[in-house]
Amino acid sequence: MSATPISQSTRYYRQGISKVLWVPSIATLSAPSRAELNAGIDLSPEISASSGWEVTGNTEDTNALGSRFTGKVPSNTTAGDSSLTFFADATSVDVRTVLLRGDFGNVVWMDEGDVVNYLMDVFPVQVTGVPKQRDISAVAGIMVNFATLREPAENVSIPA
Numbered sequence: 001m002s003a004t005p006i007s008q009s010t011r012y013y014r015q016g017i018s019k020v021l022w023v024p025s026i027a028t029l030s031a032p033s034r035a036e037l038n039a040g041i042d043l044s045p046e047i048s049a050s051s052g053w054e055v056t057g058n059t060e061d062t063n064a065l066g067s068r069f070t071g072k073v074p075s076n077t078t079a080g081d082s083s084l085t086f087f088a089d090a091t092s093v094d095v096r097t098v099l100l101r102g103d104f105g106n107v108v109w110m111d112e113g114d115v116v117n118y119l120m121d122v123f124p125v126q127v128t129g130v131p132k133q134r135d136i137s138a139v140a141g142i143m144v145n146f147a148t149l150r151e152p153a154e155n156v157s158i159p160a
Helices: 034-038
Strands: 019-023 047-051 055-062 071-079 082-087 104-110 119-129 141-148 153-157
Touching (some): 019 034
Antiparallel strands (some): 019 104, 104 119
16 A cells, blocks of 8 residues: 555746735734735735745754764754845835835735635744845846744735
């Protein structure tokens, strides 16, 4: 008898589907209300790149004098440095009017879109910098850097 295979996924391409919101205030990270999400700003149309936005687990070695094998045990989890890169506007009316260094809020990732009961991740963050990207051979951009302040709420059901 063989093991039961995992269910086959319905694959998708993120562009045009995924939503990223900036939500200034969420009372309960694990259960944002529709009113709180609606009070946010949909950043998706202006995002040209992203980096980070992952929660990873670390491990610690478990050395034992009685063995030459070094095992590992799970330890802390962390969310590394994260950023979103936006298109810059030729008249300066762009993400710089929304996100400033020092701002506190929440970045909400709706990977499969804003669909009731699908899952989202909520990252409580502070903006650490808003540097301009000055690559003269590329479309002008502005990167917004974020520090994740506490444990993100992952796989939260999107409310109606």
